[in-house]
Amino acid sequence: MLRICVMGSGSGGNATYVGSEKTHLLIDFGLSTRRVAESLLQIGVHTDDIQGVVISHEHTDHVKGLTTFTRRFCAPIFLSRPTLEALTGVTINGSREIIEVGMAFRIGDLDILPFPVSHDAADPAGFLIRHQGMQVAHVTDLGCITEAIRYRVQGSDVLIIESNHDEEMLKIGPYPWPLKQRVLSRLGHLSNRDLAAYLQNDFDGRARTIVLAHLSQKNNHPELARLSAQEALAERSAARSDSFEVILAQQDTLSPVITIG
Numbered sequence: 704m705l706r707i708c709v710m711g712s713g714s715g716g717n718a719t720y721v722g723s724e725k726t727h728l729l730i731d732f733g734l735s736t737r738r739v740a741e742s743l744l745q746i747g748v749h750t751d752d753i754q755g756v757v758i759s760h761e762h763t764d765h766v767k768g769l770t771t772f773t774r775r776f777c778a779p780i781f782l783s784r785p786t787l788e789a790l791t792g793v794t795i796n797g798s799r800e801i802i803e804v805g806m807a808f809r810i811g812d813l814d815i816l817p818f819p820v821s822h823d824a825a826d827p828a829g830f831l832i833r834h835q836g837m838q839v840a841h842v843t844d845l846g847c848i849t850e851a852i853r854y855r856v857q858g859s860d861v862l863i864i865e866s867n868h869d870e871e872m873l874k875i876g877p878y879p880w881p882l883k884q885r886v887l888s889r890l891g892h893l894s895n896r897d898l899a900a901y902l903q904n905d906f907d908g909r910a911r912t913i914v915l916a917h918l919s920q921k922n923n924h925p926e927l928a929r930l931s932a933q934e935a936l937a938e939r940s941a942a943r944s945d946s947f948e949v950i951l952a953q954q955d956t957l958s959p960v961i962t963i964g
């Protein structure tokens with residue numbers, strides 16, 4: 704059995720829980736320790752039971768809670784050396800485990816494979832979490848879905864994937880032009896349109912639950928993101944009887960708990 708819950712998602716902070724009966728871990732720690740502890744309690748997990756935190760990249764919205772968390776709790780932080788060296792304004796007080804993007808490792812009874820994504824960070828990673836033949840893919844903060852990423856996420860039972868912005872909203876929105884260019888670039892963030900193209904043309908259809916994550920609060924609207932993904936999924940499954948659940952991860956509230964197996 705695997706349970707997944709996105710505790711918060713977006714440029715204001717990110718953290719996702721993935722756990723089996725025995726092992727509990729977090730992907731990223733960009734929320735306050737208090738907020739994470741409260742969210743975990745809501746799903747019946749105590750923060751003391753967290754056995755590891757895996758870090759996707761060094762951007763503040765993915766790491767800013769680490770200083771306080773590692774002062775109070777002893778779970779090791781798993782991150783690559785380039786990510787560790789690029790951390791600014793954050794101190795890891797407890798133990799850390801150096802991982803290599805592309806090399807699988809294990810925490811308790813969960814197998815974790817970090818894989819490279821295209822984003823303007825030192826060594827950004829997506830993650831596959833595997834347990835008893837089940838697989839969860841967590842891919843946010845990426846400018847584009849490369850062939851390698853398509854290949855990696857195949858066979859996932861749950862897909863947590865970025866649907867950052869609506870390109871039109873971004874273009875007319877409040878961001879200064881250089882920031883717009885950054886978000887739109889191949890090293891930036893994934894648009895609703897890019898995700899829709901993937902879901903329609905390349906997604907293998909195995910995951911019945913798709914979580915749209917890291918939505919921009921300024922350059923996207925949750926219903927636009929949902930519609931875009933649902934239309935793409937409907938398009939691909941027009942000739943079949945596939946049905947998919949689309950969940951929107953939110954900045955300020957935790958997602959429903961997804962249970963598989």
Ligand SMILES: [Zn+2]
Nearest residue numbers: 714762764844
């Ligand atoms: Zn981010």
Ligand SMILES: [Zn+2]
Nearest residue numbers: 760762822844
């Ligand atoms: Zn980022």
